[in-house]
Structures are given as structure tokens and as C-alpha cells.
Amino acid sequence: MARKLPATDVVIVGLGWTGALMAEELTAAGLNVVAIERGPWRDTSTDYPTTIDQDELRFGIRLDLFLRPAQETFTFRNNLNQSALPIRQFGSFLPGNGVGGAGVHWNGQTWRFAATDYKLRSYLTERYGAKFLPEDMTIEDWGVTYDELEPFFDRFEYISGVSGKAGNIKGEKDPAGNIFEDPRQRDYPLPPLDPSYAMTLFDAAAKGLGYHPFPRPGANASRAYTNPLGVTMGPCTYCGFCERFGCGNYSKGTPQTAVLPVLMRRANFEARTLCEVLHINKDAAGERATGVTYVDAHGEEFEQPADIVLVCAYGLHNVRLLLLSGIGEPYDPATGQGTVGRNYAYQSSSGARLFFEDKRFNPFIGSGVLGQSMDDFNGDNFDHAAHGFVGGAGISCASTHGRPIASSGTRAPGAGRWGMSWKSQVASTYQNTTGISGQGSVYSYRDCYLDLDPIYKDRFGRPLMRMTFDWHDNERKMTNFIAERCTEIAKAMNPKTVQTNRLSEHYSVVPYQSTHNTGGATMGDNPKTSVVNKYLQSWDLHNVFVVGASAFQHNAGYNPTGTVGALALWAADAIKNRYLKNPGPLVQA
């Protein structure tokens, strides 16, 4: 029997990026907030100071800071005809665990999804006609608009300390920034990071081809910075131990550096660590949630009653919690009925690798954000009519790190993987290689979804979540088109050799691609095709808000967290200014 605790106004499942942002907003509004986090407490001075942080084996390879599959994993299959098997070691994506969530060890690349993304189905249908879209593509409009979200994008960028250059301030374009971006109210809080050598070569080549490159925006502070909450950050030192690592310099925008120092001082906030929420509880009528049940590290169960439940457990875990709690109707790909688990999507990667002979790229000098990007082939920034596909990719030449274990597999063309054939080229390849990569959209499809696995269980004996996913022809065509563009730019940079990297034949959970899993608890204005409304409020239980990339109806060619952060702040605003005044559905179904 779970021990029942005193009630609180708000309980938050997970204290990562979204949990920290929403806790800050709601405690500032005077609510009592309890956050329940399944992983340990984490902070800069104790968990990744610069005396131990530069340890590739511990953090980059053995994945010290990440969720361990022994605690929770997923099962995976490429299609409905296969049997799903457990992901026994994480590879393709790496969920976070512990205070700060994946925000601790993200790169910091911070983007806004395009204005067209929030109305993707109606926009593409209007421009290209309904027949242009594959029949089994299940993209939807999101029910929210870019203009509604703009102030919240701005706030997330200022809280997390984004370095970058605006390309469109209130309609005024500046070619030093991204001229394809939608209008923003003001510039980023910090100027861009200093470019690496490889980025300058890419910039010149891309401009020569008529493209519009700009410094990639993101939350690695290019200068000392004080954010709107009054928290200070130090300048990034280009240490090259960024993604997969915590930042020892207080330079990466994370819950730890940007929010927790303020949040933790609030008397109306409390965090419980090493406590895993098992399910969300419902009242007898099935109209409201009554709180959550969690288990602590002793295996003791507690019930935390609350007036509002915020599910901030990371997109994938959000969906599993809904399925385990019986909230909403699980999606069935055979009938297309149900919504929970629908429209799971990911991202596609492709690009080119360049091998020079006489360069010194010094790849170890880098940061999670550092890169030069171009948006000429992202989203609908180019006319797709002649191409026969929809979607696109952001193209970047990045200098994120030169960590040696990870780099050891990069080989000059013709070199072996081991022996003298490997060793005789490794030093030269390390200094002479750079890459251009496309981070591509993946739209949603009828047969790509999440549900509970019929066989495999977690350590409490509860079903793991099953992922059914593969690339579709639209994405194959798009990604190959992007690989060609990357190769053209690569050739214009005049290396000795260029290798083109195309999309793998099937999606695989083995090589790391990105922790950009989306969908499954999608937002929209129709309860038949979405789990939450435009305020991320559950259609089924009005005091449950499901926050994260689970709300995305499809995935775009941008990293998700700028949009995730904006949605979290937008939902917090709706709770403060609408829901509290009149608790109930904010949108009538």
C-alpha cells in the first residue's frame, strides 16, 4: 500500500528542462510545487567539475550521466511484422536521468521550429495539393501558432543564454543571421561564438554557391551573462567536452546553470530525487487526476496528491506514463483509432565527410553548439514541387569535439579499421577531417507509433514501451537530396576526397543519431488526432498537462529543445493566467 502524503498544488513528474522551467514559473506565481525525479541530484561543483569532467571513457562512452537500460529501456522493431526486442544498450538516442534531465548533457543548439510547422498539414496541402502528400503520412496541424509562441521562444533563449545572430527582427532581415527564420522581437542575448577554421571554409564555400550560412545559435554562452532570473553564467571555453558531459564552467545553459539556483531558494518548492513515478492516479469519475504514485530507492511506495499534474518526464517517458496510467485511448495502427502513441517521429541524418591533406583543424577545440549552418534546404524554404518529397534539413559544418575514442573510427578512404593500415593514417586523419551534416525532418506515418510491449518488463514487472519505426520513401528521397547538396558544398571546399553519407537502409537503434524523439502525446485542436490541446492540457483529464517533444505532431530539421522550452513556458503561462481562474478544459473538444 502506498503511503499517502499531504497534498500539494502541483506535482511535476521529472525535474529536467521542462520540469525546471515550469516549476520556476508556477512557484513564482505562488503555487506549492513538488518535483519528483527518478535520478539523483546533480550539480556542477559536485558532479562534473573541471577536475573530473574531461573523462571521455566515463561520460562519453560508459554514459555515466544517462539513463541506464537496467532501470528503463524500450523495445524496438522496424515494422509491424517484426517482433520487438529490447534495446539492451542505448545507442541511437540517450535519454537523461537525474536532476536537469537530458538538459545536463545536451549540446545546447537552440532553434525555433518554423511558422509553417505548426500548421503543416494545411500549409502543405494548400501549397502543393493534398495528393502531393503520401497517403499514409499522418501529419496534423498543432493547434498553436508561431506568433502565439514567439514571446516564449524569446524567454527560453534569454533564460538559457543563447549565443547567435538574428536574421529577422520584426521582418527586417540581416544576412549575418538566418534570413529564413520567422520574425523575432529582438536579437539573441549573446553574440555568436568564435568560429573554428573548418567553419570559415564552409562559410566561404556555401556563400560561393549562393547559399546563406550563419553561426548556429545555441546555449553555450559566448560571454559572461546574467539571465532574466538573475543567474550568472561564465563564458564558454570551447573545451570540447560538451554533449554527453556536464559543463564544468557554468557556460552551457542547463537547468543547473539557468534555473535551479533561483528555484531551490523558493520556500514553496521541493524536489524528491531517486523517486520514480509509477503512474498518475485518476478520480472515480475519470475526469481529474488526483496525483501520482511513486516508489523511492527503498522500494517504498508513496502517493502524492496534487491539484495539477505536470508530466515532464521527457517525450518518450511521458507517453509510457500515459499508457501505464490508462489516460487517453492507445493508438491502434490497424484501425487508425486512438491517440496515445500516435505520430512517433525521429530525425534523419546524412551528409559528407571531407579529407584534406595539409590542414590543422585542431578538432578538440569546440563546443556543443559551435557550427556554421544554413537553412536554404530546411522545411519549406525551397520549392518542393519538382522534387516529389516534402521536408528538408538544416545543413551544418560543426566543431563540437575531437574526443579520441569517438574519433578513432574515422578513417581516410581505403584505410582499415585496425593494424598498420589504420595506425599509419590516424594522426593525419584526425587533423585533416571535417564534415558537413544534414539534420533532416521526419514526418509522421500511420505505422510509426509507440505502445506497451507484450513481453518485456521493467524492474517492477511493468511493460516496457515498444517503438515501431522505420524510414519512409519521402524521407529517403529528401535525405538523399540533402546528401547531394552537402557533397556539392564539400567539393567547393577543395578537399582531397569527399565521402557522401546517405540515409541507412533501415533505421537502427545502434549508432548514435540524436536524442530528438518526438510525438506520441501530440497537441492539436481535434481530440481524435491529438492527446493534448494547444495548451498541452490533456483532453481526458483537465488537470494533467503533458509537456515535452511528445507534443510534436512531426519532427522538423531543427533540434527540438527551443520549441520544447517555448511550449513549456507557454503551458505554464496558460496555467497561471487561465486555468487557475477557472479550472477545467481550456479548449472545448
Added chain:
Amino acid sequence: MGSSRAPRGIRRRDLLTSTAAAFFVFGAEAALGRTVKGGLPWAPDSVVPPTPVSAVGWYFFTALEGAAVEAICDRLIPPDDGNPGGKQAGCAVFIDRQLIGSYGAAERFYMRPPFATGTPQQGTQTQFSPAEQYRRGLAALDRYCRDGLGGKGFAELPAAEQDKLLAAMEKGEAQFTGVNPREFFELLLQNAMEGFFADPLYGGNRDMAGWKLIGFPGARYDYRDYIGQHNKPFPLPPVALQGRPEWIGR
């Protein structure tokens, strides 16, 4: 600052780091959940540094296994003029120490049954921990050498023959009993590279040999003076988490 249910003195209740071999063990208390309230919690001695390994002897391997792994590492990463190979760089010591820790025991992996064969896209489905894979793989390799290659162990074969056998394992052509030679080869190659390039405190990359080879400066953390020095050699020597050998009188 209130911090109920926190065991005194142990803030990092969350188990050993993966990379520290199990030389010290936190009590069961180490995993207590707790409430954090009223400010950022802070306690002295709460950083968990990695444990440097001793370079002497085998902890996991038998002498025969150790010799075979040293020989394998030296073919995967051969010595050449001035540059140590995998053996001299300590790759086998590194692997040995990894196998007695949480990595060797597959503590972090999902190891629940049923075990089934999947597609390559579904990733490894082995029921064996890395330590078990080495024990079984090395036994199969030894049997293969002694039965088929003139009664000698792998370490005693001439280099050219060792290379041939490793290449056959890589392609899945060597017939091992009860062990998939390709999977075992991939594990060896991955762990040898880790040993060659990980921080020296884990037993490999001795004298930062791997880092010197490629010009990686190691555990440095501030490149602000160098980000603008495009296309120029980086002037500083590498440094490890414990510093440079001469700083600590070695």
C-alpha cells in the same frame, strides 16, 4: 537547507561510476532517495573521482588469457617506430580492469530474458556480460589455435598468422565453437581503442601514447586563446586528469 533522509557524508549515493573498478563499495544506504529544499544542497567530499588502477598483474584474466589479449591488442594497434603498440600502451591492462568493474558485469545494460536473435537494427541481444564474453571468447580462440594452428596459443603465433586470424574473425569466417567470432572481434576492437585513447588512469594510453600519436591535448579545459589560431599547430603538450608524469615524480 533541509536534507532529510540523506546519509551523511555520501552525497553520491548513486552507485559507483562505471569506470571505477569495484575497489570500494558504497553501502546499500548509498541509494537513498531524499527531499531537497531551501537552497542548493552542498556537502563536502561529494565529488566522486575515478579510481586510478594499478598497473601490476591481472585481476580478471588468467596469465594465458592476458598474454592472448596483449598479443591481440598489439596487432590491432601495432607498434611502429617510436610509437608504442596496444600492448606497451597498456590496452590489455585497461581491458582487464574494465572487466572487473560494472562494465564487465553489464550492470547498466538491460539483461532480462527472453533472449532472442534479432535484426542488426535491433542491436546486441547477447545474454552474456562483457566479462563472460571475454572468458568464452578467449577460450574459443585458444581452442581454435591449439586444434587448428599447430598446438600453439594465439600469443605464440607469428604476427602474420595472428593478423590472418583476426581478419577471419572480423569477417566471421573463423569457426569458433559456441562463440560468434565477429561479435567477439568487435568487442575486442572497441575495448582496445578505448584503452589506447582513454585517460591513462584507467590503465591504458600509457604515457599518453595514444594522445601523443594524434595530437590530442587531453584533459585541458580552456581553448579561448586558441579558437582563433586557425590552421596552426596547437603548442601545448597533452595533460591527463592526474597531470603529467613529471608532475607526480614518475
